[in-house]
Amino acid sequence: MIYKLQFGELLPYWDVLLQGLIFTIVLTVVSTFAGIAVGTAGASVRTFGPKWLGGVVAAYVELVRNTPFIVQLFFIFFGLPAAGVKLSETTAAFLAMTINLGAYSTEIIRAGIEAVPKGHIEAGVSLAMTKWEVLRHIILKQAFQKIYPALSSQIIIVMLGSAVVSQISAQDLTYAANFVASRNFRNFEVYLFAALAYLLLAMLTRSLLRGLGRILFKAK
Amino acid sequence: MLQFSFWDILSNLLIATQWTIVLSLIAFVCGGIVGLILLFMRTSQIAPLEWFTKIYIELFQGTPLLMQLFLFFFGIALFDVEVSPWMAATMALTFWTSAFLAEIWRGCVESIPRGQWEASSSLALNYIEQMRYVILPQASRIAIAPTVGFSVQVVKGTALASIIGFVELTKAGTMLNNATFRPFVVYSLVALIYFCLCFPLSWCAKKIESRLNVAR
Numbered sequence: 001m002i003y004k005l006q007f008g009e010l011l012p013y014w015d016v017l018l019q020g021l022i023f024t025i026v027l028t029v030v031s032t033f034a035g036i037a038v039g040t041a042g043a044s045v046r047t048f049g050p051k052w053l054g055g056v057v058a059a060y061v062e063l064v065r066n067t068p069f070i071v072q073l074f075f076i077f078f079g080l081p082a083a084g085v086k087l088s089e090t091t092a093a094f095l096a097m098t099i100n101l102g103a104y105s106t107e108i109i110r111a112g113i114e115a116v117p118k119g120h121i122e123a124g125v126s127l128a129m130t131k132w133e134v135l136r137h138i139i140l141k142q143a144f145q146k147i148y149p150a151l152s153s154q155i156i157i158v159m160l161g162s163a164v165v166s167q168i169s170a171q172d173l174t175y176a177a178n179f180v181a182s183r184n185f186r187n188f189e190v191y192l193f194a195a196l197a198y199l200l201l202a203m204l205t206r207s208l209l210r211g212l213g214r215i216l217f218k219a220k
Numbered sequence: 221m222l223q224f225s226f227w228d229i230l231s232n233l234l235i236a237t238q239w240t241i242v243l244s245l246i247a248f249v250c251g252g253i254v255g256l257i258l259l260f261m262r263t264s265q266i267a268p269l270e271w272f273t274k275i276y277i278e279l280f281q282g283t284p285l286l287m288q289l290f291l292f293f294f295g296i297a298l299f300d301v302e303v304s305p306w307m308a309a310t311m312a313l314t315f316w317t318s319a320f321l322a323e324i325w326r327g328c329v330e331s332i333p334r335g336q337w338e339a340s341s342s343l344a345l346n347y348i349e350q351m352r353y354v355i356l357p358q359a360s361r362i363a364i365a366p367t368v369g370f371s372v373q374v375v376k377g378t379a380l381a382s383i384i385g386f387v388e389l390t391k392a393g394t395m396l397n398n399a400t401f402r403p404f405v406v407y408s409l410v411a412l413i414y415f416c417l418c419f420p421l422s423w424c425a426k427k428i429e430s431r432l433n434v435a436r
Binding site: 003062063065066067068069070071072074075078079080081082083160161162163164166167174177187188191192194195196198199202203 | 278279282283284285286287288290291294295297298299372375376377379380382383390393394397402403404406407408410411414415418419422
């Protein structure tokens with residue numbers, strides 16, 4: 001028997017799928033900004049902060065990097081309420097994504113900070129710049145320029161990883177696909193469509209980030 | 221009603237951990253073999269083969285692993301084949317792993333100086349011999365650290381097999397949670413076990429990497 005793919009049966013559900021896609025995009029964009037903020041703070045603390053705080057950050061990074069995202073998600077959504085912190089599925093998804101990207105970007109940004117030559121920092125200090133000015137204008141600026149490609153690919157990895165948030169019923173693209181599949185039983189078509197949407201999104205994000213990088217770091 | 225003590229939870233999770241390990245090993249070994257084939261195709265300088273691997277890698281790296289699991293699970297069934305979660309999980313994880321390993325190894329092969337290729341071809345070695353005797357022995361030295369590092373991703377990737385119903389560590393955690401209603405304890409333990417599996421691997425990768433940097 002040869003199976004005939006019937007994508008036409010997805011049409012009545014276009015609004016559900018579109019909403020899912022929009023949620024995935026919003027989730028990615030918001031947690032990208034929040035995650036990079038966490039990462040910048042984490043990396044700064046690890047290189048310049050007090051030792052004990054650096055240790056805490058290192059533990060956070062290792063803990064997140066060595067456990068699956070889905071377990072982090074389940075821990076936040078199912079585990080934390082038992083400890084008294086109740087979160088909606090959307091909040092839990094945003095929080096888990098931010099924590100996840102935060103850990104990875106801490107490691108990436110730290111590598112960038114360590115690659116800044118010491119002489120540049122000394123030069124900044126000798127120009128009577130304050131600590132914050134040195135961090136902001138000399139260290140972070142150069143660090144981000146260096147690690148931008150690595151950070152971009154991490155953002156795409158996190159975007160693809162976000163498919164998992166459907167498991168706590170956050171209503172992203174995968175959730176929408178599950179919903180449609182449960183209605184019209186065209187499992188393969190729905191998931192193929194969703195997979196292609198993710199692929200397109202990943203390619204689009206990549207070229208968008210590349211373009212943004214060209215604008216941001218014009219000097220080179 | 222059956223009561224679960226802390227040790228019952230832990231021992232059940234550890235039993236399921238065996239499946240996480242088995243699935244990771246199979247995915248990693250099979251993925252490595254497929255990845256090696258892809259690597260040969262990718263660096264073969266034969267246009268159709270290169271295009272095929274490029275598209276293959278783009279497809280598997282550009283879509284979520286979860287979608288790949290679903291597609292294998294529901295896709296194979298279209299050919300009137302009975303699909304077990306076990307089969308879908310091993311296949312999806314194998315192909316996913318192979319795409320990433322092929323890309324990692326390609327980077328290592330390309331970092332070998334052009335002169336090595338030219339020297340070996342002037343010694344009348346053909347492509348396979350060049351790879352076998354000249355390029356791969358040098359590239360594999362650089363490849364070890366990122367490969368070990370990627371094995372962490374494979375172990376973490378197996379957690380997604382729980383979604384299509386394969387009983388491994390994460391699925392066992394969900395089932396135990398449903399039975400005991402102690403999510404905080406259960407998921408903490410699950411996370412801890414994953415950490416114990418993955419951390420030694422990441423640590424090794426870091427150590428190997430720093431050792432190679434010293435040599436340079």
